[in-house]
Amino acid sequence: MPSTLPLNDGSAIPALGFGLYKVPADETERVVADGIAAGYRLIDGAEFYGNEREMGDGVRRAVDAGVPREDLTVTSKFWGDPVQSADALRASFEQSAAALGTGIDVYMIHWPRPARDRFVEVWRAMLELQQAGRVRTLGVSNFTEQHLQRLIDETGVTPAINQVESHPWLPQHELRAFHAEHGIVTQAWSPLGRARVLSDPTIQAIARAHGVSPAQAIIRWHLQLGGALIPKSTHPHRLRENLDVDGFALSDDEMAQIAALETGERTGTHPDERQ
Numbered sequence: 001m002p003s004t005l006p007l008n009d010g011s012a013i014p015a016l017g018f019g020l021y022k023v024p025a026d027e028t029e030r031v032v033a034d035g036i037a038a039g040y041r042l043i044d045g046a047e048f049y050g051n052e053r054e055m056g057d058g059v060r061r062a063v064d065a066g067v068p069r070e071d072l073t074v075t076s077k078f079w080g081d082p083v084q085s086a087d088a089l090r091a092s093f094e095q096s097a098a099a100l101g102t103g104i105d106v107y108m109i110h111w112p113r114p115a116r117d118r119f120v121e122v123w124r125a126m127l128e129l130q131q132a133g134r135v136r137t138l139g140v141s142n143f144t145e146q147h148l149q150r151l152i153d154e155t156g157v158t159p160a161i162n163q164v165e166s167h168p169w170l171p172q173h174e175l176r177a178f179h180a181e182h183g184i185v186t187q188a189w190s191p192l193g194r195a196r197v198l199s200d201p202t203i204q205a206i207a208r209a210h211g212v213s214p215a216q217a218i219i220r221w222h223l224q225l226g227g228a229l230i231p232k233s234t235h236p237h238r239l240r241e242n243l244d245v246d247g248f249a250l251s252d253d254e255m256a257q258i259a260a261l262e263t264g265e266r267t268g269t270h271p272d273e274r275q
């Protein structure tokens with residue numbers, strides 16, 4: 001069972017979950033049910049992924065098979081097209097909640113979209129949803145230090161989680177330090193660099209030394225940094241492999257070797273670029 005990380009709202013999330021970005025809708029119910037059966041307890045979805053109805057079906061299938069609903073963390077995110085506003089946030093939340101039909105435990109602003117300058121208004125509307133008991137935990141995604149600082153300064157409420165792209169080529173050390181200072185959990189998306197980092201020779205050598213796969217070595221690195229992550233796979237054997245990371249530990253030297261791989265290379269969009 002994955003270890004959990006405490007959040008600044010008094011709750012906790014599993015450090016290791018799995019994501020549903022680009023999982024085809026017609027495979028999503030099975031992937032969710034397989035993932036929960038394998039031992040995952042956090043499922044990361046979003047309005048934008050177009051598979052929330054099927055995600056809800058997968059969660060229900062797992063609950064019907066005996067997994068207590070309260071053991072699961074169901075995540076959704078507000079996309080914000082065509083407008084990012086408090087009204088749009090409320091409408092989108094209701095749509096996601098209806099599609100899932102399972103309740104939403106963690107709700108996030110998917111992108112800050114800083115050029116529109118509406119994310120503080122949206123955050124205030126999210127705080128109202130939380131006060132009304134509609135959602136337990138509030139987070140953001142793809143926020144930079146500057147965006148986070150504005151939320152904190154203007155509303156006095158710090159997000160519990162910031163989900164950002166992070167993998168050995170983009171470790172986000174400075175952002176992680178800012179998060180640590182403010183009690184924000186770093187949750188990595190594309191934690192394997194969309195599989196491209198798996199062929200990195202340093203990662204391969206470290207994996208060989210421990211008799212594990214490159215994916216397992218990278219997942220271990222994320223956990224030892226103290227972060228959360230949501231590796232994605234549509235294959236049941238890989239979902240299981242990615243959970244099986246408690247039998248070894250990376251040395252300080254290996255952590256330093258991985259830290260030296262930083263290139264700043266992104267597999268996705270920079271937070272400031274998505275308008």
Ligand code: A2P
Binds near residue numbers: 190195230231239242
């Ligand atoms: P697949 O879905 O075919 O298993 P990220 O989470 O960084 O975006 O990476 C996801 C990519 O990594 C997917 O293409 C996924 O492929 C692949 N992947 C996930 N886990 C593993 C693994 N244990 N070994 C090899 N590839 C993996």
